[in-house]
Amino acid sequence: MGSIWGNKLKISLFGESHGEAIGVVIDNFPPGIKIDMEYINKQMARRAPGKSSLATSRRERDAVKILSGVFKGNTTGAPLCGIIYNEDKKSQDYNQLKDTMRPGHSDYPAHVKYGGFNDYRGGGHFSGRITAPLLFAGALAMDVLEKDKNIFIASHIESIYNIEDTEIEFIDYEADYFNYLKDMEFPVLSEEKGQLMKAEILKAKEEGDSVGGSVETIITNIPPGYGDPFFHSVESKLSSMIFSIPAVKGIEFGAGFKIGKMRGSSANDRYYLKDGKISAKTNNNGGILGGITNGMPIVFTTAIKPTPSISLPQSTVNITSMEEKTLEISGRHDPCIVPRVVPVIEGAAALVILDLLLERGETFKVNE
């Protein structure tokens, strides 16, 4: 309940799209970790709007101000609070939406849940904007996982609308390739498919519409033995976190829904010895068996719906007058949220992985 997450590592999100500030409190982050603002800002920039014609023209620098938990440039082990002031807000854009429930948005269920007291401007606490502090926390986690544990998390856009990226089975990828993907503004394996995807996004934009897609994420160098059976399986923890990200409607691990269309003899990932260590020839289970990591890369795919804010007219209901009406959303919106969601998925996954490591009693090198 509430916007608090985690077992050992804990995250408490707060803020509304058009409020004073948004932010996050991170509890139990290990002490003695150097804060690398350059790394963090680079990750934040991947999510930030206003970069290209593919995204909304809202401009927000998303500069994080750290209020606590850092002393002399290192984490202290005490709760780390980072906030981002809301700068480029145009609340008047939302006045007409007070009573008019936007289809595909949280407006109606939030109105019911909070008895109409929710801040409806830009979706309030439900806004995708709240993923900025989530990514800030995630970037801190990603940084320590990379530098201290050699664990890398990267993604490619698997599909936009009906265009699909090249397929690949992630078994033996190197850190270099992960960094390459992470540096791409529009991460795809096939440059050509990437161009077709971008064309679909622009076409939807021109028509006042939007498109969705899917993202495949890979986590490498995770040792076997992390996670739990049943309720705290790695799949349970990751899915629970990933579904926290607005617009996500599905998640699958390894071969995912395709594994249902396989036979056991091909779905089972057979073990063999690779350089004297146990490895598997395939990774249909996405690195997780019985809820626990098996040492293969964790691979999961996330389904993302088209941005619900479109300028095409839509029929809906006015909740106060209880009349049907037609809605035209003006404002500035993303024709496709997928590219901006990519770093958020990675950051959110990093928080889960760091929590798994901390639960298992892992310690981290401190700066000396």
Add this chain to the structure above:
Amino acid sequence: MGSIWGNKLKISLFGESHGEAIGVVIDNFPPGIKIDMEYINKQMARRAPGKSSLATSRRERDAVKILSGVFKGNTTGAPLCGIIYNEDKKSQDYNQLKDTMRPGHSDYPAHVKYGGFNDYRGGGHFSGRITAPLLFAGALAMDVLEKDKNIFIASHIESIYNIEDTEIEFIDYEADYFNYLKDMEFPVLSEEKGQLMKAEILKAKEEGDSVGGSVETIITNIPPGYGDPFFHSVESKLSSMIFSIPAVKGIEFGAGFKIGKMRGSSANDRYYLKDGKISAKTNNNGGILGGITNGMPIVFTTAIKPTPSISLPQSTVNITSMEEKTLEISGRHDPCIVPRVVPVIEGAAALVILDLLLERGETFKVNE
């Protein structure tokens, strides 16, 4: 962490496939609810093995003995513990598996996590058998949801291997249809497709192999306003729970992965007034927006992998000698676990829904 789940309602699972007994403690179940053992046993029977040629010949009555929390036939509000003694166990079947890691099973990651101290017989605590007490808890929840809140949960087998059931959009289904599905031994919308699915299962069985599939589940009569944004979204809670069930590799809500292939103008579920109340013309979001129920049926699909236990020879590794070897699993196994997973998914979902209601402060009619 551990086999404990829940916010308000809590579930603590215990037991191993070949141990003394398996069971569950249910905390905060509302007091004053009559225990309907007939209803519970009916649900348990849907999961129980040994019923047909489609399933394992292991026979276990799965008779639950209630140790606490019930007085004069009603729940007391104190923790309710139910246990099932393990009867038809043949531990010798598993002796060869002590060191030989079965592909697709939890053997290897569990061995690493627990330092080799895990009970390896039949997968121990990781066994699908532990879903019996989970279903017991779920059946208690299902019963009270049906009788007290008119909330029904039902499923159909959406696919087995490459055979797919008829598609349908669940918007306006009646309780009768839910009960009809729930009474089917092999619940499908199309009788014809059901026959083809069964044929695939038997074919795999004959060949010493196994098949997987997917299950679509519908929850009806959920009012709007349940759930939370972000980490405790209804999708987060349901996915976290459903991934607790062994063999699940994916979950999607509403149109799920297909929503990524839609445009916003068709993905957005438009509101209209139906008998003076807000409803939507489509249900691509599966009844959940911003993590909160919108009053439409909750619809989700679960991907289930082929049973990893197959009699065909498989290559693997002996963890003690660290040598590659070929494994042939004898024992008695399900060629397809999908039909037996159906009631478990429904029961698990019922626990989540009951927890949502209890968190929201809902009360329940007591027996007088």
Add this chain to the structure above:
Amino acid sequence: MGSIWGNKLKISLFGESHGEAIGVVIDNFPPGIKIDMEYINKQMARRAPGKSSLATSRRERDAVKILSGVFKGNTTGAPLCGIIYNEDKKSQDYNQLKDTMRPGHSDYPAHVKYGGFNDYRGGGHFSGRITAPLLFAGALAMDVLEKDKNIFIASHIESIYNIEDTEIEFIDYEADYFNYLKDMEFPVLSEEKGQLMKAEILKAKEEGDSVGGSVETIITNIPPGYGDPFFHSVESKLSSMIFSIPAVKGIEFGAGFKIGKMRGSSANDRYYLKDGKISAKTNNNGGILGGITNGMPIVFTTAIKPTPSISLPQSTVNITSMEEKTLEISGRHDPCIVPRVVPVIEGAAALVILDLLLERGETFKVNE
């Protein structure tokens, strides 16, 4: 773990004494509650330093800036974050304390726990100053309990050093008396004993020393039936919260330690009918039986140690050089923290009570 508390209502504290800001995120506060800043500031002022010769001369206005969770003057139901900027900080006072572990303070255990990375200035996150945002959250809770549920929380200083206030058994007190106590700067039942207590504080101050004491707190108009047996008993919840307040070393409910010196025949609070309702003639159990409220006022007493910061020379150890040394603490400190702890205890208790009510599904009147 970490600075997060609560079941339904959740509190996440952050900040260090000499950092940028301190604050709190409050999750699941009910929506639609008018924020009464006058009430809140009045409570905050009771804790604020610099008011009289009895307290430290550090001056901090403790003005809370609300960043989220409030819209048009009412709570929204989304996380409410309030921060207080640190203004009057003199970090140089603490430079000598980097390696010299102050006796009675958290310096040494914190140094060990965080590997020396903790912010040692003014105790960092361990500072009593962090009770300011805790009180802010508590004041929000107190306000809604008073206005909506007629539940009042008040205290008197039971003892300072060896001076004890008049004894009283809290059974039938009225809200007026609670407000009277709450308005007192130095709340005591006996004006005369209050003067003696103040004299002890000033005497200790003159001698460079400090004194402790105890506080008795009463919560009235709590209906029977709140709380749980065992681990979530009202005593467990209150004690766990009250021991969060720095300097607290003991808590007792009702007759507390004196009940061990009674016989059952006098300790048992006998029921009788009062205006047709069940009441008890005594309140030795402090309103709690079996962990659950019995409808009598909740009464508990808190033991508070002398301020550990004293200017008298003390022997201690330098953690870096591992040499014994003599420490003289300059800085500005309270000769007695008890009066400033009073509102913090009340606010902390209010959070527990509000959580109990929310767990039980209580709703609150909204502003219309």
Add this chain to the structure above:
Amino acid sequence: MGSIWGNKLKISLFGESHGEAIGVVIDNFPPGIKIDMEYINKQMARRAPGKSSLATSRRERDAVKILSGVFKGNTTGAPLCGIIYNEDKKSQDYNQLKDTMRPGHSDYPAHVKYGGFNDYRGGGHFSGRITAPLLFAGALAMDVLEKDKNIFIASHIESIYNIEDTEIEFIDYEADYFNYLKDMEFPVLSEEKGQLMKAEILKAKEEGDSVGGSVETIITNIPPGYGDPFFHSVESKLSSMIFSIPAVKGIEFGAGFKIGKMRGSSANDRYYLKDGKISAKTNNNGGILGGITNGMPIVFTTAIKPTPSISLPQSTVNITSMEEKTLEISGRHDPCIVPRVVPVIEGAAALVILDLLLERGETFKVNE
């Protein structure tokens, strides 16, 4: 909420005094620990009734049957469930108590909380009998702490009624002395005071009355750096657990309430170097500063009320007829519960300490 406790280590209690069985599920107990039933039974015997004229004549062997989590004599890391069947139950003793609320018992608040559906026989789930499975879990924890970490927990009865044991400051005690205390049936430091205490118990018994007392507990060899500031302070965790034990009404750490009557200059525990390591000359803070262990023994005192079941007539109310009436409790009851509570306090404390160690990532030697 509910009868579930813990962060890393988790405990789920269930059962009623006169139900089928009582028990506990222990989650996340470390794998590879040999179960020493002799040790466990010895601890259980300390709590068991029917041993002497000082206690109730109810006889229950309290033989624990382990249902799960142990394989080949060692813990597996999977949930460990232990149950105790209720044998010597005489439910008819309680029939008259269905509507007559016993003063000092949970009857009335439980009746309100559970709407009258609670099992009222012998207090049901509120019975002191439920401390048997809690002690079972605690004994497992105590055993591993002693054997693996050299951490010992022992207690002496500090007072019974108005007789007080010799005072002592626990700083440098050896494991031998702890074992000596633990082997005593009536653990006191002064044999003479012990005789006086027993005489008070027998006197109260003869008069149909009961007496209470207090218990001082010491935990030795705890390293510095365990615990957290604020809500998860060691005091918060221990107090929360100790107040779970029926009849506890107060807890204090170190000098406790007496520290309020000290000056800072004597209350502060001054550090010095002892054999080159940091130690303190006094232990007024009971081994905890800022919520974190400082390496000194943890010392706390628990106040225990007189057994509320007495045979002397008491006035009370019949909840159904809403009439005042006089109650005479027959049945078999302890004239003083203090000696039987001692091992429960120690076991409960052991669970907290083991949880602290597990949270901190400590590992344990496994059997090889």
